[in-house]
Amino acid sequence: MALTNERIQEKLVEKFGDQLTGWDTQFGMLSFIAPKESNLKILQHLWDDEELGFKFLTDICAVHYPEKEGAEIAVVYHLHNLSDNVRLRFKVFAPVAAPDVYTATSIYASANWMERETYDFYGVNFVGHPDLRRILNVDEMDYFPLRKEFPLEDQTRVDKDDEMFGRGGSYN
Amino acid sequence: MSDIIYTGRPVRFNNKVKAAEAPPGVEGEGFFATKLSDVVGLGRKNSLWPLPFATSCCGIEFMATMASHYDLARFGSERVGFSPRQCDLLMVMGTIAKKMGPVLRQVYLQMAEPRWVISVGACACSGGIFDTYSVLQGIDQIIPVDVYVPGCPPRPEAIIDGFMKIQDLVGNESVRRRNSDKYKALLTEYGIQ
Amino acid sequence: MTDQALSNHIKLPEGNLHKQTTTMNLGPTHPATHGVFQNILELDGETIVNSEQTVGYIHRAFEKLAERRPLYQITPLTDRLNYCSSPINNMGWHLTCEKLLGLTIPKRVDYLRVIIMELARISDHLICNSIVGVDTGAFTGFLYVMQYRELIYEIYEEVCGSRLTTNIGRIGGFERNFNDIAFQKLEKFLKEFPGVWQEFENLFNRNRIFMERTQGGGPISAEKALNYGMTGPNLRASGVDYDVRVATPYCSYEDFDFEIPVGTTGDNYDRFMVRNGEIWQSLRIIEQAYQKVQEFKGAAADVFHADAPAYYLPEKKDVYTKMEALIYHFKIIMGETEIPKGEVYQAVEGGNGELGFYLISDGGRTPYRLHFRRPCFIYYQAYAEITKGSMLSDAIVTLSSLNLIAGEMDA
Numbered sequence: 001m002a003l004t005n006e007r008i009q010e011k012l013v014e015k016f017g018d019q020l021t022g023w024d025t026q027f028g029m030l031s032f033i034a035p036k037e038s039n040l041k042i043l044q045h046l047w048d049d050e051e052l053g054f055k056f057l058t059d060i061c062a063v064h065y066p067e068k069e070g071a072e073i074a075v076v077y078h079l080h081n082l083s084d085n086v087r088l089r090f091k092v093f094a095p096v097a098a099p100d101v102y103t104a105t106s107i108y109a110s111a112n113w114m115e116r117e118t119y120d121f122y123g124v125n126f127v128g129h130p131d132l133r134r135i136l137n138v139d140e141m142d143y144f145p146l147r148k149e150f151p152l153e154d155q156t157r158v159d160k161d162d163e164m165f166g167r168g169g170s171y172n
Numbered sequence: 173m174s175d176i177i178y179t180g181r182p183v184r185f186n187n188k189v190k191a192a193e194a195p196p197g198v199e200g201e202g203f204f205a206t207k208l209s210d211v212v213g214l215g216r217k218n219s220l221w222p223l224p225f226a227t228s229c230c231g232i233e234f235m236a237t238m239a240s241h242y243d244l245a246r247f248g249s250e251r252v253g254f255s256p257r258q259c260d261l262l263m264v265m266g267t268i269a270k271k272m273g274p275v276l277r278q279v280y281l282q283m284a285e286p287r288w289v290i291s292v293g294a295c296a297c298s299g300g301i302f303d304t305y306s307v308l309q310g311i312d313q314i315i316p317v318d319v320y321v322p323g324c325p326p327r328p329e330a331i332i333d334g335f336m337k338i339q340d341l342v343g344n345e346s347v348r349r350r351n352s353d354k355y356k357a358l359l360t361e362y363g364i365q
Numbered sequence: 366m367t368d369q370a371l372s373n374h375i376k377l378p379e380g381n382l383h384k385q386t387t388t389m390n391l392g393p394t395h396p397a398t399h400g401v402f403q404n405i406l407e408l409d410g411e412t413i414v415n416s417e418q419t420v421g422y423i424h425r426a427f428e429k430l431a432e433r434r435p436l437y438q439i440t441p442l443t444d445r446l447n448y449c450s451s452p453i454n455n456m457g458w459h460l461t462c463e464k465l466l467g468l469t470i471p472k473r474v475d476y477l478r479v480i481i482m483e484l485a486r487i488s489d490h491l492i493c494n495s496i497v498g499v500d501t502g503a504f505t506g507f508l509y510v511m512q513y514r515e516l517i518y519e520i521y522e523e524v525c526g527s528r529l530t531t532n533i534g535r536i537g538g539f540e541r542n543f544n545d546i547a548f549q550k551l552e553k554f555l556k557e558f559p560g561v562w563q564e565f566e567n568l569f570n571r572n573r574i575f576m577e578r579t580q581g582g583g584p585i586s587a588e589k590a591l592n593y594g595m596t597g598p599n600l601r602a603s604g605v606d607y608d609v610r611v612a613t614p615y616c617s618y619e620d621f622d623f624e625i626p627v628g629t630t631g632d633n634y635d636r637f638m639v640r641n642g643e644i645w646q647s648l649r650i651i652e653q654a655y656q657k658v659q660e661f662k663g664a665a666a667d668v669f670h671a672d673a674p675a676y677y678l679p680e681k682k683d684v685y686t687k688m689e690a691l692i693y694h695f696k697i698i699m700g701e702t703e704i705p706k707g708e709v710y711q712a713v714e715g716g717n718g719e720l721g722f723y724l725i726s727d728g729g730r731t732p733y734r735l736h737f738r739r740p741c742f743i744y745y746q747a748y749a750e751i752t753k754g755s756m757l758s759d760a761i762v763t764l765s766s767l768n769l770i771a772g773e774m775d776a
Contacts, residue, residue, distance in 0.1 A: 026707055026708050026709065027464055027465075027707070027708075027709050027710075029710060031708070055591065056591055056594070057594055058594070058712075058719070058721060058738060059710075059721060059723065059736070059738040061723060061734075061736040063725060063733075063734045064734075076723070078710060078721070078723070078738070082591075082605075082607055082612075085612050085613065087613075087710070089708075089710065108592060108594070109589075109592045109593045109594075109746070109747070110592065110593050110594025110743050110744075110746065112746055113742065113743065113745075113746045114594075114743065117742070121428070134421075135420060135421055136306075136420065136421035136424040136775055136776075137271070137306060137421060137424060138270055138271045138306075138421075145305055145306075145426065145429060146428060146429050150305075151305075152303070152304055152305065152426070152429050152430060152432075152433055153303050153304065153305065154303075154304070154305045154306075154307075154309070157299075157303075157309050159298065159309055159310065160299075160303060160309065165303075225394060227400070227401050227422070227423050227771065228400075228423055228445065228448060228771060228772045229444075229445055229448035229529055229530050229772065231400075232448055232449060232492075232529055233528070233529055235492075235511070236511065236514070236515065236518075236528075239507070239508055239511035239512070239515075240508050240511065240512060241511065241512060241515045254394070254395065254396040266423070267423055267425055269421070269422055269423050269424050269425065269775075271421050271422050271424065272393060272401060272422040272423065275392070275393050275394060275422070279394060301441065301442075302425045302426070302430065304425060304426040304429060304430055305426060305429075306424045306425065306426045307425055307426070324530065325528075325529050325530060327528065
């Protein structure tokens, strides 16, 4: 019997109850929201369970929602069950003041750099990560550039005129 | 005389070999007088050794330029080197991020005079489409550039055109240029001793 | 060389000098690193004891840049991810947008897209394999096959106008129908390339020196590969037959008959052979797609985009005469079309594996968040483990056989 989204939801609710919220199926992919303390337990359960068997971590990324007070940074995990060919997404939310999330490196080796990238862009502190430092940006950078409050352009450049691009000056 | 020395098979197909044009000068029996800078320029421009500093997509167009279809070796740059100590022409191809900037500068500093720099592609010339916090908006912020080749990526013909412009610069350069005050002022502007 | 062999060679008395390891920088600029990434190696003679990778030397902030641009302006950004096979990235992005916008794409467009994507896959594997050859010292193979990469470029030029960073296609289809010249060039390619590739294989596949250089170098087991998130030819070389085209077919791939070449040990030779096999399979797919495209006759042969006036630019003659076309044209150009809210993850089989696009749209003209799941970034982490204990020259060949494209790694 193939694994369906309803079965996944059933099994997860069985184990974790109403800790998991925000059940949604968008474009065929089931997604839910979990509290940030239990992300490792969920990943481990998804791995160990015979029927669920999500043993491939497709992606970890983060999203910054400045308007959600107290839960601004969402860390999104995409998982894949290769034998039944089912994908799953779940999110954990953390406040921007203390964005601590447990690291998934103990379960998936690929989480290492993916979490470093998430730290580099959003400042999510992955508790227990073996080597949490910047990966893509210069080491001396002191802010987390993909957060919504920071601009895209390098503000110190002199050769480009923002007015010509429709921003800055009389456009602001 | 020549057939005694030449013991190989006679050339049958490649006999339309184009010899480089001699610079203007005074010719006589057994001598040819011209300017030193012309002769030196002629020699240098037809034997430039490029250092392909290929970072991204323009690097793949450079590979196409070096391959047989748009052969860059016909211009004398058969031997591409990767050691700056041995190369004349630094071809910067691709986006230079701020993280890469110090590396590029170090490579430029390790090159011996005379050295030329060609900036291939929009990203190397001015940052290209990447007007972001992490991309250096043009390599001329850190090293002096001689020729800019625009394009994203430039066609191999454009890269060859840029290379030919470098050859013009090399051919017409005065032998005293690298010691002149103007050049020294240019380097101090970039903070290079 | 095993530890036993090493210690027989260098006899150090007990409690005396410590044997020291050398730290070497295989820096961002190096002829072996085809792209800018750095490896700091700790060497014990010629054997690598440990290594550390630094990436980010070409970080161009694609994800932040994408938050500034409407959907169709993000296609040129996706080009520059895996720039050896940019049409695959473009098509993946268009499929993501079409999934979000809910467009249905006609079959002929799907088949044309398959032709373009498989040509891109061939050109990517062609470069990768010939560069593996160059790294082992065999420069000729590279020069032989680059000629056919030029022919692929000519096919792209007929369709979209540019060679390398193609920006090919539009959300909903293609910008123009494939003309006769494009099909003629495609036929020429299909006729000549198999012979050329056979010649390339004859030079390398059973070549004693090449086999000894590459076999046994940089092996990785299937469990480790899966744990490191590897996908694509590198994973298939380890024996796992996961291919996004078969697992979650997109763009009518289910209509095609092809095999997935798989290796056994995941070493350099297996990766090389898997890529060779994939080129043959891609040629098969292109032939089938070309036949299917030719079956569309008459008016059906003029279909090159979906009927989605809200998202696909209407024809100029309609813009000048009809009111709705004018309004749609204005809205699309100014980026004021309604984009539905939603979150979509679409994966395509890129040249290096599963290239994923995670798009969150909040209804505004630009994405709220766009994240690229880049296969090169994810599997480069495994390099330290793959090369631990191998010799430096083998590590160089491993580096090029993994097909690391710096643009995709750093995004």
